[in-house]
Amino acid sequence: MEKFEKVKQLVADxxxxxxxxxxxxxxxxxxxxxxxxxxxxxxxxxxRKEISEKKSAK
Structure with missing residues (x-):
């Protein structure tokens, strides 16, 4: 979730x-x-990579 927050901040910047x-x-x-x-x-x-890894781990 930390990286998603960075995306939001970058767009705002x-x-x-x-x-x-x-x-x-x-x-x-x-x-x-x-x-x-x-x-x-x-x-x-x-x-995307993090999400794929997390889904595969389940």
């Missing part, structure tokens, strides 16, 4: 940069959003 990119065409903010989205992808993959 990038909201400002996403707004800057989409509304103001700020390229640097877009780069930060892309990096955060990659981090989010890695975290989601880890969560």
């Amino acid at each position: 990038i909201e400002t940069d996403a707004g800057k990119f989409y509304n103001s065409n700020n390229g640097a903010a877009g780069t930060r959003v892309r990096k955060a989205m990659q981090d989010l992808k890695v975290l989601a993959s880890e969560i």
